Amino acid sequence: MRRLPVYLLIDTSGSMRGEPIESVKVGLEAMLASLRQEPYALESVNLSIITYDGEVKQVLPLTPLDELQMPQITTPDSGPTHTGQALKLLCERVDREVRRSTPDQKGDWMPLLFIMTDGKPSDIQLYNEMIPEVKRRNFAGIVACAAGMNAKTEPLKALTDDVYSLDTFDSTSFKQFFKWVSDTIQTGNRSVGATDDLVLPPPPAEVNVVC
Amino acid sequence: MNRQQRKAARQSAAVSRLNEEARAIYSAMARAGVPEADRGSFLDRTIASLWQTYKDERMNQRIVIENEMRQLGLRLPNGTVGKEYSCSFLLPVDKVDVQGLDGAADLGLELELTDTHTGEYTLRGKPLQAGDFTLRLRYTTVEGEGESALDLPIAFNPDPRTLWNNVPTNPDIAYYKPDSEKEYVKVEAGEDGVSKKDMVAASQRGRSHAHEGRPRDDHFTLYHCRDSDWYIMAVADGAGSAKYSRKGSEVACKTVVEHCKSELIDNPEFEAAIRAYEADRENTEKRTDVTRRVIDIIYKGAVNAHNAVKRVADASEEGRLKDFATTLMFAICKRYDFGWFIASFWVGDGAMCIYDAEAKTAKLLGTPDEGEFSGQTRFLTMPEIFHDKDVVSKRLRMAIVPDFTALYLMSDGVSDPMFETDRNLNDFSRWEAFHERLLKGFPDDGIAGVDLTDDNEKAADQLLGWLDFWSPGNHDDRTIAILY
Numbered sequence: 001m002r003r004l005p006v007y008l009l010i011d012t013s014g015s016m017r018g019e020p021i022e023s024v025k026v027g028l029e030a031m032l033a034s035l036r037q038e039p040y041a042l043e044s045v046n047l048s049i050i051t052y053d054g055e056v057k058q059v060l061p062l063t064p065l066d067e068l069q070m071p072q073i074t075t076p077d078s079g080p081t082h083t084g085q086a087l088k089l090l091c092e093r094v095d096r097e098v099r100r101s102t103p104d105q106k107g108d109w110m111p112l113l114f115i116m117t118d119g120k121p122s123d124i125q126l127y128n129e130m131i132p133e134v135k136r137r138n139f140a141g142i143v144a145c146a147a148g149m150n151a152k153t154e155p156l157k158a159l160t161d162d163v164y165s166l167d168t169f170d171s172t173s174f175k176q177f178f179k180w181v182s183d184t185i186q187t188g189n190r191s192v193g194a195t196d197d198l199v200l201p202p203p204p205a206e207v208n209v210v211c
Numbered sequence: 212m213n214r215q216q217r218k219a220a221r222q223s224a225a226v227s228r229l230n231e232e233a234r235a236i237y238s239a240m241a242r243a244g245v246p247e248a249d250r251g252s253f254l255d256r257t258i259a260s261l262w263q264t265y266k267d268e269r270m271n272q273r274i275v276i277e278n279e280m281r282q283l284g285l286r287l288p289n290g291t292v293g294k295e296y297s298c299s300f301l302l303p304v305d306k307v308d309v310q311g312l313d314g315a316a317d318l319g320l321e322l323e324l325t326d327t328h329t330g331e332y333t334l335r336g337k338p339l340q341a342g343d344f345t346l347r348l349r350y351t352t353v354e355g356e357g358e359s360a361l362d363l364p365i366a367f368n369p370d371p372r373t374l375w376n377n378v379p380t381n382p383d384i385a386y387y388k389p390d391s392e393k394e395y396v397k398v399e400a401g402e403d404g405v406s407k408k409d410m411v412a413a414s415q416r417g418r419s420h421a422h423e424g425r426p427r428d429d430h431f432t433l434y435h436c437r438d439s440d441w442y443i444m445a446v447a448d449g450a451g452s453a454k455y456s457r458k459g460s461e462v463a464c465k466t467v468v469e470h471c472k473s474e475l476i477d478n479p480e481f482e483a484a485i486r487a488y489e490a491d492r493e494n495t496e497k498r499t500d501v502t503r504r505v506i507d508i509i510y511k512g513a514v515n516a517h518n519a520v521k522r523v524a525d526a527s528e529e530g531r532l533k534d535f536a537t538t539l540m541f542a543i544c545k546r547y548d549f550g551w552f553i554a555s556f557w558v559g560d561g562a563m564c565i566y567d568a569e570a571k572t573a574k575l576l577g578t579p580d581e582g583e584f585s586g587q588t589r590f591l592t593m594p595e596i597f598h599d600k601d602v603v604s605k606r607l608r609m610a611i612v613p614d615f616t617a618l619y620l621m622s623d624g625v626s627d628p629m630f631e632t633d634r635n636l637n638d639f640s641r642w643e644a645f646h647e648r649l650l651k652g653f654p655d656d657g658i659a660g661v662d663l664t665d666d667n668e669k670a671a672d673q674l675l676g677w678l679d680f681w682s683p684g685n686h687d688d689r690t691i692a693i694l695y
Contacts, residue, residue, distance in 0.1 A: 001683055001684040001685075002586075002627070002684050002685070003587040003684075012395040036341075036368055036369070037369065037374065038374065039371035039372070039374035039375050039418070039422065039686075040418075040422065040684075041685060042368060042369070042371045042374070043371050043683045043684040043686075044684045064288060065368075066368045067288065067289055067290060067365070068289070069286060069288075069289065099583070100582065100583040100584065101582065101583055101587075101633075102579050102632075103632060104631045104632050104634050105632060106585060106627070106631055106632060107581075107582070107583055107584045107585050107587075108584060108585060109584060109585045109586060110584045110585075110586075125553075136583065138583070202563050
C-alpha cells in the first residue's frame with residue numbers, strides 16, 4: 001500500500017498558551033474530520049505531529065489516518081522555542097518512518113511537511129544547520145505558517161518558498177488554515193511524479209501569502 | 212477465593228464491625244452513666260451517625276474503584292463502517308460488575324465477557340455508521356451503591372468505497388479523451404485453418420481521477436497487420452502530475468504503432484534476418500544483424516514517439532515537454548513456423564511479460580523504472596533516456612519462444628496492486644496467480660472474470676469491468692493489453 005506521510009510541526013511555546021493552542025486543536029480536529037471524508041486520503045494519508053517549545057516531542061508517531069486518535073497537546077507557561085531541535089527530530093523520524101522503495105517493498109509517496117510557529121527559533125544556529133538536512137529528506141512540499149503579529153517569516157523563508165501568515169489566532173482562522181492544509185494534502189496525493197514542485201491550492205482569505 | 216466469597220467476606224467484616232461497635236456503645240453508655248430513659252434516643256442518634264460513617268466508607272470504596280477504572284486509560288481503537296470490529300480489554304472484575312455498554316447496540320456492537328478468569332471483555336460487531344460517538348460503560352462497585360459509569364469515545368471511519376464520486380470528464384477540456392476505452396482485435400484463422408491469437412485491451416480512469424472529474428491519462432493502441440501478420444501493441448501511462456500527459460500517452464502509442472506498422476508491412480530483409488538467426492542461433496554475425504534491424508525498428512519507434520510528443524508540446528501554449536510526460540511500452544510479435552518472435556521497448560513503470568502457463572515461465576521484458584519513492588519513474592519525454600549509453604540493453608528486448616499463454620502489457624495502475632514489489636514481478640507464481648485472478652475475477656467484490664478464449668469479443672467488456680477491482684490505496688488509471 002502506498003502511504004502519503006504528512007508531518008505537522010506545531011509551536012507549543014508559552015506564547016501559544018490559551019486561545020491560540022485551543023484554536024490549533026479545533027483546527028486539527030476539523031482537518032481530520034474533513035480528510036476522513038476523502039476516500040483516497042482515508043486509505044493513504046499517514047499523519048505525524050511533532051510539538052516544540054523548550055522541549056520537542058513527537059506526540060503522534062506516523063499513524064494511518066483511519067487509526068488516528070488525537071494526542072494530548074500541552075503548552076508550558078513560558079520558555080524558548082526550539083525550532084531547530086524540532087527539525088532535528090523531524091529528520092530522525094522521517095529516516096525511521098518513511099519507506100523507500102526496495103525490490104521487496106513499495107516506497108511511500110514523497111512526504112509533506114507543515115510547520116506552524118508564532119515566534120522565531122530560539123536555537124537559530126541549529127535551525128540553520130538543519131535546513132539543508134530537511135531539504136535532503138525529499139519532501140514533496142514544505143508549507144510554513146507564521147501565526148500572529150510576532151511570528152518572524154524570515155527564518156521560515158530559508159526553509160521553503162511556501163510561507164504563509166495568519167493575522168489572528170482565533171479558531172476560524174486556524175480552521176480555514178487547516179482546511180487548506182487538508183486540501184493541500186489531497187493535492188499531494190496526486191501531484192507527485194514528473195513535476196518537481198507541489199502545486200498548492202489557492203489559500204483562503206485568512207491566509208496571506210508571504211513574498 | 213472467588214469474587215462472591217471476597218464480597219461475602221467484605222460484608223461480614225462490616226457486620227461484625229457494626230456488632231462490636233454496638234456492644235461497645237452499650238457498655239460505654241453504662242459506664243458513662245447514660246440514664247435508661249435517654250438510651251433509646253441516644254442510640255438512635257449514635258446509629259444514625261454510624262450508618263453515615265458506613266455509607267461514607269462505602270462511598271470512599273466506590274470512589275477508589277471508580278478512579279481505578281479511569282486510570283485504566285481505556286481507549287477504543289477506531290473502526291470502519293461495515294468492517295468487522297473487535298477490541299479486547301481487561302476490567303478488574305473482582306471489584307466491578309459490568310451492567311452494560313450503552314450506545315453499543317445502536318452502533319452495531321456487542322460487549323461480551325470473553326475470559327472470566329482474567330476479566331477480559333471484547334467489543335465486537337460491524338459498525339453501522341460513521342462518526343464520533345461515546346459509549347457509556349455502566350458498572351456497580353460496592354453493594355448498596357448506585358451504578359457508576361465510564362464514558363468511552365469511539366470513532367468509525369466511513370467505508371472508503373462508499374465515498375468515491377464518479378464525475379465525468381468535461382469534454383471541452385484540451386486534448387479530451389473518453390474516461391474508458393476497450394478494444395478487441397479478432398484475428399481470423401489463416402488459410403491453413405490454424406486459429407490465430409487475438410488481442411484485447413482495456414483502459415479505465417482511476418477512481419482518484421474520477422472522484423474529481425479529472426481525465427484518464429493512460430492510453431493503449433493495438434494493431435494487427437493482415438498483410439504481414441505482425442501484432443503491434445502499445446501501452447502508455449501519462450504522469451499524474453503533468454497536466455497534458457493524456458495527450459502525451461496518446462501521441463506516444465499512436466506514433467510507435469504507426470511507425471512499426473510501416474516498418475513491418477513489407478520488410479523481407481527483416482523477416483529473412485529473423486529466420487537466418489533462428490536457424491543458427493550461435494552465429495554472432497546473424498545475431499548482430501537481427502539486433503541491428505530490431506534497433507532500427509524499435510528504438511527508432513521510441514525516438515519517433517519522443518519527437519512526436521515534443522512537437523505537440525512545442526505547439527502547445529506553454530510549450531513545456533514535461534507537461535506531456537508519459538511512460539511507454541510497446542511490443543511487436545509475429546508467429547513463425549518455429550515459434551514466436553517478440554521485440555519490445557519499455558521506459559517507465561508498469562509491467563510487460565510473456566507468460567507461459569505450460570512451460571511455467573514468466574519472462575519480464577525489461578525492468579520497471581522506479582525511484583526511491585512511489586510515483587518516481589522515468590518518462591519517454593525525458594531526453595536523457597536516449598542519451599543513456601545503456602539505453603538499448605536496458606530498454607530493448609528480443610525473444611523467440613515456442614508459444615505462450617499471454618503477452619501482457621500493463622500500466623502500474625494494474626501492476627502495483629497485483630504485484631506490489633519489483634521482486635514479485637520476477638516470480639512465476641505471482642504471474643500464475645495474476646492470470647488466475649484475471650480469469651476468475653473477484654467474486655467477493657462482485658467483479659467478474661475475463662473469458663480469454665479464442666475469438667471471444669466479449670472479453671473487451673469483461674476486461675474493462677475487471678479493471679474496477681478494489682485495492683486500498685491503489686486508484687490510479689488502469690490499462691492492460693493482452694495478446695493471447
